[in-house]
Amino acid sequence: MTFAHLPALEVVVPLAAAPVAVLLRRAGPAWAVATAAFTFSFVAALLLAAEVAANGPISYHFGSWPPPWGIEYRVDALSAFVLVLVSGVAAAVVPYSWHSVAAELPRDQAYLFYAMYCLCGAGLLGMTVTGDAFNLFVFMEIASLSSYVLIALGRDRRALLAAYQYLILGTIGATFFVIGVGLLYLMTGTLNMADIAARLPPLAGSRPVLAALAFITVGVSLKLALFPLHFWLPNAYAYAPSSATALLAATATKVSVYVLLRFYFGIFGLQLVIDSLMPQILLVLSLVAIASASLVALWQSDLKRLFAWSSVAQIGYIMLGVSMASPEGLTAAVVHLFNHGITKGALFLLAGGIALRAGSTAMSCLHGLGRRIPLTSLGIVIAGLSLIGVPGTAGFVSKWYLVLGAIEAGRWWLAGFVVATSLIAVAYVWRFVEAAYLDEPGKAAPEPEEVPRAMLVPALAMATACVVFGLYTSWTVGAAQRAAGLLLGGSP
């Protein structure tokens, strides 16, 4: 094992951990294997990110077959950044899962949870690191199939329905995506993403290429829950086990955004994307997503559903950045992808703690939580401020670049829209604050005992990260700016 194989090991280790977890058949050992695998992945991702920052992109040839014949793994500024997010969140959620899974799942299913968790994480990491379009599809399926199982493991019977809904829509999405990839293969005769990009320019205006663009857009938009293809998301997030929700909310949709960025700017190229009017379409859809999902979130009677709808809105902000197709816009999209990942991860982890102590995350169960479980409540307030985009939190950095992008493009109304809709986030976050700190605890009050430390520490660590990356931004913004430059420069 040498340093040079890190891009492969990043994915292979958690992938191999899944069957090991199944063979062990006991919760404890399976948990230990998952913890070890994702801790390794996280360290590897940090090393890769440092290597990329120092020496430029890494190209890894699987089995030493050179591309375009073999499968290429490619780590550059953008993929290294996403790898750190995915592996970091996955590594933080595993320790949390120990208590949470024990409380929410039957004992004999726990090892299956960890096996699926490893598969899902490996799939997401694979999607990020691969440079091969078909390989990407394979990893997408690995991540999706395992996430259907993760959702279905939720203790509420409605989890089955949510998983089924997601299964149907997710499969349609994957099918659309693979049709798009097939069309590209038809036209260029290659599946290596860099190679497709090199062969595409002479074919740029042709119908199959435009059809491929359309199919891939729809397929990936389903996966990333862009309005109006978001209907699977709120139920899936609300009824899945708490730790599965945290993993999926923080990473799954973000990796899909990453895939879209790769295909749009890395393969089709800026010019073709602009000619196909995609920016205008995405702009309209993201505006509707932001406004409508934020308002729907405001009226939810359950905290997890509220956060789920807020995710739909926040994905709208990310896609708004993508639709600007400018350096500031893409910087905003990439940095918000990261910032929203840690923010929502923290929120769902903390909401899981509430579910454990209060028995439910219904708004009516939150009364007086501020005094009963003070640290968890404080964590939600901090991450909630990041969701709003208060200065000093990660969310503010994203908002700054979105507003900057809108103003530099001369779209004043868009800047106004972004700041005005973030007020809706104030309103829905404050529903929690008022319930937790001003309402007196009701009769069905939870036991006044803080969440177990193994759950609290990762959750609060992620909430703290929301503040750290709001004040110390040179790493996140720097990576996002390099990624934006890379994407607009046209290389994959």
Added chain:
Amino acid sequence: MSGAQLIAGALLVPLAGAAGIALAGRRPNLRETVTLATAALLFACVLGLARIVLGRSTPQLFLLEMLPGIALGFRVEPLGMLFALVASGLWIVNSVYSIGYMRANNEPHQRRFYVCFALALSATMGIALSANLLTLFLFYEMLTLVTWPLVVHHGDADARSGGRTYLAYLIGTSIVLLLPAIVITWTLAGTLEFTPGGILKGVGLSHAAIGGLLALFMFGIGKAALMPFHRWLPAAMVAPTPVSALLHAVAVVKAGVFAVVKVIVYVFGTEALGGTDWLPTVAGFTILAASVVALRSDNLKRRLAYSTVSQLSYVVLAAALLTPLSVTAAVLHIAAHAVGKITLFFAAGAIYTAAGKTEVSQLDGIGRCMPWTMGAFAVGTLSMIGLPPAAGFVSKWYLLAAAVELEHWTALGVVAASTLLNAAYFVPIVYRAFLRPPPCAAAHGEAPWPMVAALTLTAALTLALFFRPDIALELAQAVAGG
């Protein structure tokens, strides 16, 4: 100690104090000792800074980069120095008062109260010492958020609705108007550092564009309570009186007008604003309209709140006149209004504590039971009207001088009319208190001694600032000249 260490001290001492208060938990004596010690230590840090600033040097402290090219930075110039001195000095007095008030009224959640108070002071110091717009914005929002728990202290329906109004106006204006204004400034000037002479001087905007950007800033700084964004201030009066006194008469509202002066002097610069003339009109309107509302309010705290709205616009008006004299007036008025208004609120809280009275119409003859309180109230009243020998006279003098020098008759008329209005809504209170016969059942004395001591001290300060305005004046003239 060096300037940078003192700046760090000014920011961290209240934070550490908040942690200490939280740890002291349910032991009231320990908690209050920590509060007082923190306040004293903070004032010592600020005094140390003042010595350096009066020695004509500029302490600064730059921490990490918040965004590429924009640091989390602090630089102490005379205006911020004065604001920090006023806020931290009055915090000591206010803490003494709070202890009397909170104990006498058996207020709940006292730990939360003192923790949030200390956090609010840290945010105020951050605003006062900030070196650029982004740092100011960061602490500005923090101040809104940490004072919200103080506004909703009682947790009942009134407090909640007051708290919602408070957040809606302050967060709403700052996110929707102020943030875009800051981003626009960044795209135009490429810097957000406060610079003498302004950073928008050479960017070549049209008068209309400058006027529009100024509007985003002025209305975006909702804490300055420029009409029509003033409603949060009366709404915040549901808070316990010590909060109204220090935060909603001194720290929060002064953070607003401080930011206004800072933006006018150090972001636009008087040169760039030359062709923009709508601001004095809006400020003048706010002064008069708020006074009229105050005249019609029977509730004492509400009357004081509208008087604050009106007095804040004095500062805005003075800054908007853009001459050295008027800027001096603006800076002086920040200090003068602070000591006067805190005295009035202290008195209102003392009346509530000792007699349970909240309405002006209930105050007949109360001066005989509470001579110290009402005597201090009378001094505060003098300062609000702008009569000697109170601090308000000095700043009003400079403002009038500036208006005459500019031949700005509107400003002159507004100040004259508002002086009459101020007299019309304050003098009757003093008259009732001392000259009307008390109702038969008036069996109460003064409020607890810490409260009386606090309000006597601030009344004395109000007078002292008239007789010895030297330090305040020196700092003010340094702002105006620089």
